[in-house]
Amino acid sequence: MNLDLTSDQLTLQTAIEQLADHHRTVPTGTIDHFVPGVALERDLEENGFFDVARQDDMGAVEAALLIETIAQLPFTVEVGASALVAPMVLPGQVLPRPIALARAPFTGPVRYLTTAKTALIDTGNDVRLIDLTGANIEPVKTPFAYPYGRLTEGDIAKAKVLKGVSPALLRQWWQVSLAVEIYGVAKAAVDLTVQYVKDRRQFNRPIGQFQSVQHRLAECTMLVHGTRILARRAAWSGKASDAAEAAAYAQEAATRIHYDTHQFHGAMGITAEYPLHLWSFRLKALQGELGGQFEQAKAAAVAHWGA
Amino acid sequence: MDFEWTAEHNAFRERLRDVLTRTLPADWGVKSRYDTSSEYVSKYSRTFCPMLAKEGLLIPHWAKELGGEGLDGFHHWILGEEMVAAGEPRSYQYMSVNWVGPTLMKYGTKAQVDEFIPKIKSGNFIWCQGFSEPNAGSDLAALSTRAERTKNGYIINGSKIWTSGASFANHCFMLARTGGARRSGVSVFLIPMDAKGVEVRVIPNYIGERTVHEVFFTDVEVPEEWRLGEENKGWDIVTHVLNLERIGIPRYAFSLRVLDHAIDLLKQRGKYSDSAVQARAGRAKAACEASRHMALSIINERVNGRPASATTNVARYALVTSDRMIAEFLGDFLHDDLVGGNDPMIMSGYRRTGSVGIASGAAEVQLDLIARNLLQLPRGD
Ligand SMILES: Cc1cc2nc3c(=O)[nH]c(=O)nc-3n(C[C@H](O)[C@H](O)[C@H](O)COP(=O)(O)OP(=O)(O)OC[C@H]3O[C@@H](n4cnc5c(N)ncnc54)[C@H](O)[C@@H]3O)c2cc1C
Numbered sequence: 001m002n003l004d005l006t007s008d009q010l011t012l013q014t015a016i017e018q019l020a021d022h023h024r025t026v027p028t029g030t031i032d033h034f035v036p037g038v039a040l041e042r043d044l045e046e047n048g049f050f051d052v053a054r055q056d057d058m059g060a061v062e063a064a065l066l067i068e069t070i071a072q073l074p075f076t077v078e079v080g081a082s083a084l085v086a087p088m089v090l091p092g093q094v095l096p097r098p099i100a101l102a103r104a105p106f107t108g109p110v111r112y113l114t115t116a117k118t119a120l121i122d123t124g125n126d127v128r129l130i131d132l133t134g135a136n137i138e139p140v141k142t143p144f145a146y147p148y149g150r151l152t153e154g155d156i157a158k159a160k161v162l163k164g165v166s167p168a169l170l171r172q173w174w175q176v177s178l179a180v181e182i183y184g185v186a187k188a189a190v191d192l193t194v195q196y197v198k199d200r201r202q203f204n205r206p207i208g209q210f211q212s213v214q215h216r217l218a219e220c221t222m223l224v225h226g227t228r229i230l231a232r233r234a235a236w237s238g239k240a241s242d243a244a245e246a247a248a249y250a251q252e253a254a255t256r257i258h259y260d261t262h263q264f265h266g267a268m269g270i271t272a273e274y275p276l277h278l279w280s281f282r283l284k285a286l287q288g289e290l291g292g293q294f295e296q297a298k299a300a301a302v303a304h305w306g307a
Numbered sequence: 308m309d310f311e312w313t314a315e316h317n318a319f320r321e322r323l324r325d326v327l328t329r330t331l332p333a334d335w336g337v338k339s340r341y342d343t344s345s346e347y348v349s350k351y352s353r354t355f356c357p358m359l360a361k362e363g364l365l366i367p368h369w370a371k372e373l374g375g376e377g378l379d380g381f382h383h384w385i386l387g388e389e390m391v392a393a394g395e396p397r398s399y400q401y402m403s404v405n406w407v408g409p410t411l412m413k414y415g416t417k418a419q420v421d422e423f424i425p426k427i428k429s430g431n432f433i434w435c436q437g438f439s440e441p442n443a444g445s446d447l448a449a450l451s452t453r454a455e456r457t458k459n460g461y462i463i464n465g466s467k468i469w470t471s472g473a474s475f476a477n478h479c480f481m482l483a484r485t486g487g488a489r490r491s492g493v494s495v496f497l498i499p500m501d502a503k504g505v506e507v508r509v510i511p512n513y514i515g516e517r518t519v520h521e522v523f524f525t526d527v528e529v530p531e532e533w534r535l536g537e538e539n540k541g542w543d544i545v546t547h548v549l550n551l552e553r554i555g556i557p558r559y560a561f562s563l564r565v566l567d568h569a570i571d572l573l574k575q576r577g578k579y580s581d582s583a584v585q586a587r588a589g590r591a592k593a594a595c596e597a598s599r600h601m602a603l604s605i606i607n608e609r610v611n612g613r614p615a616s617a618t619t620n621v622a623r624y625a626l627v628t629s630d631r632m633i634a635e636f637l638g639d640f641l642h643d644d645l646v647g648g649n650d651p652m653i654m655s656g657y658r659r660t661g662s663v664g665i666a667s668g669a670a671e672v673q674l675d676l677i678a679r680n681l682l683q684l685p686r687g688d
């Protein structure tokens with residue numbers, strides 16, 4: 001047991017932070033639902049970061065460190081499926097990215113589908129792959145801060161069954177990726193809010209001086225810490241039960257942190273001109289993915305105590 | 308980053324389990340009711356702890372010169388997990404191991420170390436903690452028990468409240484005012500419970516048999532040598548103690564066991580397959596695992612020699628949250644067992660969750676400390 005990062009992990013983390021430093025703010029005047037991180041994506045690609053889990057002596061933990069930092073940035077970039085899920089599920093194969101993760105039968109729009117070159121689909125019985133190059137994906141307008149698209153019957157017909165790949169394994173790494181991403185997004189949302197309540201004054205004092213504000217932000221901080229440690233453990237262990245626990249905890253945290261960070265921004269938080277939504281509406285999206293907290297918590301129980 | 312226990316850690320845990328299986332009586336659950344403060348457990352601890360001492364399992368993380376095994380802080384934590392999961396057969400002797408001993412070693416004179424460390428090592432010496440007073444709970448710095456200077460030392464007058472284990476403790480690690488107001492006038496004293504002028508009353512309560520007491524000090528004569536550390540410098544010691552105490556008991560270890568047991572009962576009754584039950588159980592399990600790993604992160608800091616920070620309060624609040632989820636789960640799904648009151652593990656699991664958000668500093672105080680020290684939010688009025 002040593003919960004410190006190794007010196008290699010620290011070096012990696014520093015390199016990721018240095019790259020991230022070039023992408024910490026969105027252009028002024030941005031009022032979009034989300035801001036695709038085109039330059040960020042290019043930087044990550046050029047520096048080989050999406051392949052971090054495939055490097056010698058590296059793996060899921062290093063991919064998790066990458067997602068932790070990138071998810072804190074205001075830009076939207078598909079990193080979880082490319083850097084963590086795909087390498088853990090298909091170690092011998094590099095798939096064209098961005099990668100979208102979907103479940104069948106299809107219940108709704110799929111995150112990142114509009115930009116994805118590959119979709120991995122958990123049908124419950126097997127894992128299928130759709131090559132989306134040249135596919136005509138119908139974009140879907142959502143309240144969330146990610147691009148969403150809908151698969152058509154035609155796309156689905158092109159799906160190939162990936163032999164020997166277990167859907168449970170795909171779900172497990174999807175859960176881990178969700179948990180890590182929620183950590184990063186939630187951390188940034190809480191950090192922004194803590195700064196806001198220090199700056200914003202009402203009743204002749206910073207609103208962060210009110211105990212009701214302080215306590216709820218302290219609780220959010222606990223949820224952020226808890227999400228990170230469980231996500232890291234799940235990335236480290238590769239155990240299904242750890243993944244389900246991490247995702248269940250993270251999705252509950254996402255719900256709470258979305259609510260509190262908005263509450264403490266007052267009306268400012270609902271404007272497109274203020275950046276909170278770039279994180280908070282990612283949290284809202286991640287909260288319900290893969291069946292939401294209820295499904296992950298059930299999965300955690302089944303993994304530990306049986307069905 | 309490595310979440311794996313080393314072979315030594317695993318072997319140590321196995322040894323502890325083996326000792327517990329060999330030693331605890333078959334009807335331990337019924338006899339102890341998993342109540343650290345019961346007469347049965349406190350008496351039991353007086354043979355159990357000397358046995359642990361003989362096996363080198365009482366203070367494994369203390370330095371060899373002091374009679375320990377020189378093992379790392381994770382060994383101490385594993386010891387705590389296994390003992391707590393078993394219902395704490397060490398009774399309140401865990402306090403000696405967790406914070407009294409380490410604090411004496413840091414702040415004590417040679418004479419104090421020579422006097423108390425061998426006693427703690429013997430496994431037959433129980434301490435209680437005399438901090439809280441009727442008018443000094445969360446606001447501990449308001450304490451008013453007074454130690455007046457005399458020619459040979461001090462005379463102490465005042466009273467303490469909520470003192471765990473006081474009716475069977477040998478010694479009290481207590482705070483008294485020796486100087487001016489608030490933190491700057493506090494000193495620590497080590498008082499034998501049989502000193503003239505010390506009286507104890509058990510406070511009936513629903514957590515445990517002798518969990519809380521009142522302790523009255525009336526003209527207690529105290530020689531200078533019973534003071535720990537410098538006069539009026541007691542607050543540094545308090546901070547040190549509270550940091551060790553707040554992340555000192557791996558409470559989740561018992562909570563996880565209670566949850567396992569609750570699921571067994573629900574399975575026998577055909578109620579576990581309900582997906583609402585499963586989801587709530589999974590949620591409570593995840594919260595316990597989060598608090599476990601946040602506590603381990605604190606131990607990791609200690610093992611690596613880094614000073615305590617407000618993340619201790621974050622981890623403490625996580626413990627509060629996860630124990631609360633266990634209580635909610637039991638209340639919602641094992642109502643009949645709580646009403647029946649026959650299952651010692653369910654009952655103890657339920658009862659003990661009632662104190663976690665109050666003892667060692669109320670949950671709201673932990674949140675204050677996180678807001679102030681970690682988030683650097685401005686102090687309230
Ligand atoms: C089982 C148990 C064992 C204990 N054992 C010991 C022991 O061995 N030795 C010992 O010295 N003490 C012991 N205590 C006492 C414990 O440390 C105190 O109960 C605790 O510090 C709270 O003090 P209080 O009970 O006076 O509550 P109060 O200080 O009266 O507070 C009551 C409630 O008010 C709220 N509150 C208080 N202050 C604030 C604030 N600043 N902001 C917001 N809300 C606030 C909190 O919700 C708190 O729970 C024990 C307590 C329990 C329950």
